[in-house]
Structures are given as C-alpha cells and as structure tokens.
C-alpha cells in the first residue's frame with residue numbers, strides 16, 4: 138500500500154553537484170523529492186532548505202549504494218511511496234593508472250555506476266508502472282563515446298549506461314515509462330573535478346556548463362521524451378567528433394592529456 142497519495146522524484150547522489158542541481162530544479166517545479174546520498178550532513182541540509190524554500194516534501198535517505206545491504210534498504214524504503222521519476226545520477230570515476238589502483242577502488246566504480254543503477258531501475262519498475270506517466274533518467278557521460286587510457290573503467294561504465302538505457306527504452310516502448318540517457322560534458326562539481334575543469338584549455342573549455350545548466354537541459358529534454366540527451370552545443374559537436382575520429386587517434390590524444398593526471402585514486406568525474 139502506498140503511504141501517501143503524493144508523487145515523488147527519486148534522485149541518487151543528490152547532496153552535491155549535478156544531483157543537487159536536479160533536486161533544486163525539481164523542487165522549484167513543485168515536485169516532492171526522495172534524496173539519496175552517502176551519510177553526511179549535506180543531504181539533510183539540502184532537504185530542509187528545499188522544503189522551506191519551495192513548500193514541497195523532501196525526504197532524505199542516507200545510503201552507500203555500493204553495498205548490497207544499503208541498496209536493498211533503499212528499495213524497501215522507497216517502494217512504499219508513489220514515484221513518477223527516477224534520476225540515477227550517483228557516479229564516481231577518476232584518472233589513474235589501472236595497475237596502480239586497488240581492486241576495491243575499481244569495484245566501487247562498477248558497483249555504483251552500473252550495479253546500483255541497474256538494481257534500482259529493476260526494483261522500482263513496478264512502482265513506476267503504477268503511475269499514469271513516469272520517467273527514468275540515467276546519467277552517463279560524454280566519456281561513454283570514447284575509450285580512455287588512465288580512466289579505463291569509468292568510460293566503460295558510462296558506455297554500459299548508454300547501452301542499457303537504449304535497450305530498456307526500446308523494451309518499454311508503448312508503456313507509461315519513458316527512459317532517457319544523458320551525456321553531460323565537463324561541469325565544475327566536486328573539488329577534484331572543478332580543478333580539472335578549470336585547467337581545461339583549447340576548444341574543450343567552451344564545452345563547460347554548470348551543473349545547473351546541465352540539469353535544466355536534461356530535464357527539459359527528458360520531458361520532451363528524447364532518448365539521448367547531450368547538453369550543450371559544444372558537447373553535442375564533441376560527441377559527433379568522437380564518432381568520426383578513428384579510435385587509435387582518439388586514444389593517442391587522450392593518453393597525452395590524461396597520463397599526467399593519473400596520480401592517486403580520488404577524483405570523481
């Protein structure tokens with residue numbers, strides 16, 4: 138039984154960056170929120186602020202989505218609510234030499250970027266099915282379109298998100314659920330990424346959008362029922378380039394750019 142007649146948007150990784158921007162915009166549109174992030178004070182603070190500012194209900198839930206236990210707890214908790222939008226945003230990455238990082242570091246990326254996204258989507262489909270109209274927005278990256286040395290697992294995980302989302306969208310064609318995948322380009326979000334984005338040179342620096350701009354475009358295109366969303370003209374152009382530049386040349390260029398960055402395992406992207 139649903140606890141309430143109100144509808145909610147569920148956002149993972151909502152405490153900062155792109156997830157926070159989604160939360161703010163959805164709240165402004167009057168949507169109630171279920172905000173999921175790692176345990177820390179940011180998510181609770183955000184929920185309170187949004188409730189006060191927009192007179193909506195914002196429920197915050199602390200969970201480490203890389204653990205099976207927390208994933209099941211989240212599913213158990215949220216399936217009692219009416220949910221008409223799921224934004225699978227939480228994701229991690231970073232630039233490191235593959236053989237230098239720990240296996241647990243690599244597992245974290247796969248568990249968060251792939252396993253938690255697939256699991257939440259699978260477990261919440263019956264909940265989304267109950268609504269007249271529902272949306273799933275999966276956050277990939279421009280990195281999905283190019284294999285990358287010194288990032289290896291991150292772009293591969295985002296290519297998975299692309300492929301999964303396209304397949305699921307087709308499977309749910311003619312249903313009440315619309316699935317879209319978004320491929321943001323560089324955004325200054327957490328400290329590490331912000332530093333990296335600030336250091337961008339050449340044409341690529343024109344592709345930088347804020348998290349707020351990116352979230353705004355993603356939601357607009359989601360509601361227009363686009364299947365693939367590439368926010369920003371420069372990012373769209375770059376995604377085209379990546380399709381036409383031969384992979385060996387891409388790898389050579391990216392290797393030159395990413396090798397100096399590949400220091401210690403900590404950055405998100």
Ligand SMILES: NC(=O)c1ccc[n+]([C@@H]2O[C@H](COP(=O)([O-])OP(=O)(O)OC[C@H]3O[C@@H](n4cnc5c(N)ncnc54)[C@H](OP(=O)(O)O)[C@@H]3O)[C@@H](O)[C@H]2O)c1
Pocket residue numbers: 149150151152153154155156173174175176177179200201202203226227228229230249276277278279320321322323324325326327330348405406
């Ligand atoms: N920033 C970019 O340039 C960029 C470009 C392309 C794509 N993306 C994608 O956009 C999405 C958001 O990126 P962002 O840069 O906004 O990230 P961010 O600023 O690092 O924020 C990540 C969010 O995910 C949460 N999170 C991290 N690990 C988690 C876990 N194990 N369980 C639950 N929540 C977890 C974080 O919670 P805490 O606050 O508690 O840590 C935070 O709310 C990601 O999927 C990323 O791959 C980003």
